[in-house]
Amino acid sequence: MSKTVLDLWVGLFVIAGIAALLFLALKVGSMTAVNVGNSYEVVARFDNIGGLKPRAPVKSAGVVVGRVASIQFDNETYEAAVTLRIDKRYQFPKDTSAAIMTSGLLGEQYIGLEAGGDDKMLKDRDRIFLTQSAVVLENLIGHLIYGKAQEGAPQ
Amino acid sequence: MTASNNDRFDSVQDDALVEIRDVVFGYGARPVLQGINLTARRGQVVAIMGSSGCGKTTLLRLIGGQVRATQGTVRVAGESLGELDAEGLYRLRRRMGMLFQFGALFTDITVFDNVAYPLREHTDLAEETIRDLVLMKLNAVGLTGAADLMPSALSGGMARRVALARAIALDPMLVMYDEPFAGLDPISLGVTGNLIRRLTDTLGLTSLVVTHDVQESLKIVDYVYFVSAGVIVAEGTAAEILASDLPYVHQFVHGEADGPVPFHYQAPAYAEDLGLRSSRA
Amino acid sequence: MLRRAIENLGSRTIDGVWRIGFAARFFVAVLLHSGTAFRRFGLTIREMYFSGVLSLIIILVSGLFVGMVLGLQGYETLQTYGSEEALGILVALSLVRELGPVVAALLFASRAGSAITAEIGLMKATEQLTAMEMMAVNPIARVIAPRFWAGVISMPFLAALFSAMGIFGGYLVGVQLIGVDEGAFWSQMQSAVDFEEDILNGIIKSVVFGVAITAIALFEGYDAPPTAEGVSGATTRTVVTSSLAVLALDFVLTAFMFRGV
Numbered sequence: 001m002s003k004t005v006l007d008l009w010v011g012l013f014v015i016a017g018i019a020a021l022l023f024l025a026l027k028v029g030s031m032t033a034v035n036v037g038n039s040y041e042v043v044a045r046f047d048n049i050g051g052l053k054p055r056a057p058v059k060s061a062g063v064v065v066g067r068v069a070s071i072q073f074d075n076e077t078y079e080a081a082v083t084l085r086i087d088k089r090y091q092f093p094k095d096t097s098a099a100i101m102t103s104g105l106l107g108e109q110y111i112g113l114e115a116g117g118d119d120k121m122l123k124d125r126d127r128i129f130l131t132q133s134a135v136v137l138e139n140l141i142g143h144l145i146y147g148k149a150q151e152g153a154p155q
Numbered sequence: 156m157t158a159s160n161n162d163r164f165d166s167v168q169d170d171a172l173v174e175i176r177d178v179v180f181g182y183g184a185r186p187v188l189q190g191i192n193l194t195a196r197r198g199q200v201v202a203i204m205g206s207s208g209c210g211k212t213t214l215l216r217l218i219g220g221q222v223r224a225t226q227g228t229v230r231v232a233g234e235s236l237g238e239l240d241a242e243g244l245y246r247l248r249r250r251m252g253m254l255f256q257f258g259a260l261f262t263d264i265t266v267f268d269n270v271a272y273p274l275r276e277h278t279d280l281a282e283e284t285i286r287d288l289v290l291m292k293l294n295a296v297g298l299t300g301a302a303d304l305m306p307s308a309l310s311g312g313m314a315r316r317v318a319l320a321r322a323i324a325l326d327p328m329l330v331m332y333d334e335p336f337a338g339l340d341p342i343s344l345g346v347t348g349n350l351i352r353r354l355t356d357t358l359g360l361t362s363l364v365v366t367h368d369v370q371e372s373l374k375i376v377d378y379v380y381f382v383s384a385g386v387i388v389a390e391g392t393a394a395e396i397l398a399s400d401l402p403y404v405h406q407f408v409h410g411e412a413d414g415p416v417p418f419h420y421q422a423p424a425y426a427e428d429l430g431l432r433s434s435r436a
Numbered sequence: 437m438l439r440r441a442i443e444n445l446g447s448r449t450i451d452g453v454w455r456i457g458f459a460a461r462f463f464v465a466v467l468l469h470s471g472t473a474f475r476r477f478g479l480t481i482r483e484m485y486f487s488g489v490l491s492l493i494i495i496l497v498s499g500l501f502v503g504m505v506l507g508l509q510g511y512e513t514l515q516t517y518g519s520e521e522a523l524g525i526l527v528a529l530s531l532v533r534e535l536g537p538v539v540a541a542l543l544f545a546s547r548a549g550s551a552i553t554a555e556i557g558l559m560k561a562t563e564q565l566t567a568m569e570m571m572a573v574n575p576i577a578r579v580i581a582p583r584f585w586a587g588v589i590s591m592p593f594l595a596a597l598f599s600a601m602g603i604f605g606g607y608l609v610g611v612q613l614i615g616v617d618e619g620a621f622w623s624q625m626q627s628a629v630d631f632e633e634d635i636l637n638g639i640i641k642s643v644v645f646g647v648a649i650t651a652i653a654l655f656e657g658y659d660a661p662p663t664a665e666g667v668s669g670a671t672t673r674t675v676v677t678s679s680l681a682v683l684a685l686d687f688v689l690t691a692f693m694f695r696g697v
Contacts, residue, residue, distance in 0.1 A: 003478075003482075006481070006482060006485045007481060009485055009489045010481050010484045010485050010488065010489060012489075013484065013485075013488050013489045013492065013590075013593065014484075014593065016492075016593070016597060017592070017593025017594070017596055017597060018593070019600075020593070020596035020597045020599070020600040020601075021592075021593075021596045021639070023600045024532060024596055024599060024600060024603075024635050024638075025631055025635055027622070027626075028528050028532065028599075028600075028603060028625055028626065028629050028635070029528075029532075029626065029629035029630055029631040029634060029635045055630060055633060057627055064627055103522075103624075108525075108628060219570050221566065221569065221570075245572040245574075246572070248569075248570055248571065248572040249571075249572045251570065252570075253567070253570040255563045255566070255567055256563070257562065257563070259562055259563035259564050259566065259567035260564075261559075261564055261567075262558075262559075262562070262564070272571070272573075273571045273573075276571065276572075276573050276578075277571075277572065277573075318567075321571075
């Protein structure tokens with residue numbers, strides 16, 4: 001095989017490889033990751049965060065507006081302090097509420113933001129006061145099994 | 156020939172290119188060479204003969220610097236191989252050529268590229284110059300017509316000639332041949348023998364031939380060393396060797412089945428092995 | 437009897453340790469002599485053709501089928517929970533995190549790794565490597581290092597192509613054949629797959645696998661006894677050793693990357 005044909009094939013191979021990498025980066029994973037410069041952080045405290053993990057999405061009306069930056073345990077209030085990193089393009093009123101939701105029955109957990117009606121907007125380092133904890137699956141399943149057991153019990 | 160001419164000739168003859176002094180070498184605990192002395196002068200074809208496995212190839216490996224002597228010195232062109240670092244060794248090897256037993260051609264490139272290989276690796280010559288040089292070397296071995304063939308398309312004898320062309324591509328001062336006659340038909344045998352002699356004379360090389368082909372090599376060599384069990388048992392010119400009455404040399408030259416080299420590999424007595432006299436029975 | 441067994445164990449251990457030491461020295465020598473592989477990049481490109489381009493067909497076809505199977509199986513499982521929309525997540529995450537790098541590496545080991553070992557082993561058996569050395573050309577720099585870097589460069593591209601092809605296969609089966617909602621398929625995937633966490637880690641994995649496979653393949657070839665049986669044995673060992681290495685490394689890397697040990 002002549003050298004130029006070989007070079008051509010390797011060139012095509014590299015182009016295809018880079019195209020595949022770009023496809024993975026842009027189409028499969030959203031590279032629209034919120035970067036530090038263009039975001040602000042707010043803290044929300046929850047009684048129970050369930051299975052929420054760092055980097056979980058923060059959504060409002062179903063749109064990803066940010067990510068969970070970190071999760072800490074507050075040893076004084078016995079609450080979980082969750083830091084949300086939200087894109088600067090999205091501004092929320094001060095009385096916005098945060099809830100931990102689950103996508104699908106067994107899906108991943110994320111934080112849902114419900115905008116309030118306040119005139120003032122959330123700023124960096126602000127706190128979200130209205131929070132709703134995660135639905136603990138064990139309790140739900142407990143309910144289900146309890147219900148089922150009653151249903152199926154011999155009369 | 157005048158006296159002065161003769162003197163000059165002698166002084167050139169005295170110039171030893173390869174000098175091996177009291178060399179001892181072993182692979183691990185197994186001794187292979189036990190005190191070898193050998194000299195190859197410039198312009199000579201020197202043969203190293205001996206039965207298979209006597210350490211001939213090891214000698215070539217020592218001269219090529221692939222292995223180092225346990226004791227003694229190996230000098231090539233005045234440089235002691237034991238004292239050279241990797242770079243010095245490579246520098247020296249550029250002035251050596253080696254013909255391997257089966258040619259050792261690079262199987263993934265053509266005959267032309269094989270011969271061009273050392274030129275492309277070690278020189279910055281233009282592609283046209285390389286082409287001229289390669290064709291010249293191929294012409295010297297009579298294979299210009301095979302330039303575009305792949306090595307797999309060559310016969311054993313042709314492959315060895317191509318390898319020879321590759322070995323002399325950088326105009327070395329020393330060419331080593333590892334069993335150049337093994338497995339060749341009589342015609343290729345004669346061709347190869349002639350080539351070795353002719354190239355040595357026309358290019359001013361020194362040739363070291365490791366072989367066990369007595370008849371063919373005695374026709375072309377200037378000097379012969381006989382190696383057996385790691386020592387040199389006999390040396391001399393071709394005529395001296397043919398006339399030698401040393402038992403080993405006699406057996407070797409005339410190909411007798413039994414002699415100082417026994418037919419039987421050392422073993423317990425055959426009868427005992429069969430259990431005829433065994434106490435176990 | 438017992439003494440024989442202990443002696444046997446001892447000699448095997450010594451051999452094993454010696455071989456590991458030799459392999460380590462070989463690897464260091466390859467790294468030290470890598471200059472040629474980059475200075476004369478044509479050499480490396482040539483080897484990328486043999487290890488990368490020639491592995492493309494098997495990688496692309498396998499990727500497509502693995503993705504299609506993931507689509508079918510994933511759908512079957514997810515629909516029992518009524519979350520078929522998560523099919524995109526399932527296909528993408530399993531491919532990008534695990535199957536892409538690992539399966540592509542296993543295929544690469546059997547396709548390119550064995551070829552490398554056989555080639556180097558034959559070059560050694562036919563004295564081509566010694567001949568090169570006698571021509572004052574370092575075979576590590578001229579033959580081994582370009583193959584090493586070609587493998588290391590090719591591997592992430594092959595893994596990415598495998599994953600991309602697999603996701604396409606999952607899309608074909610899930611969306612086109614079964615009828616999962618197309619928008620949900622892609623958007624769920626995009627919101628769940630993180631660039632740094634998933635894709636970058638997958639790429640790092642494939643680079644590590646590339647290093648392991650080509651290093652093992654080259655070493656086995658270089659260390660092969662110069663006979664026909666020696667080379668064929670070394671080829672088999674390459675496939676077995678590098679496959680095991682890939683799986684073991686995958687476990688270690690996964691533990692570090694996704695568990696944050």
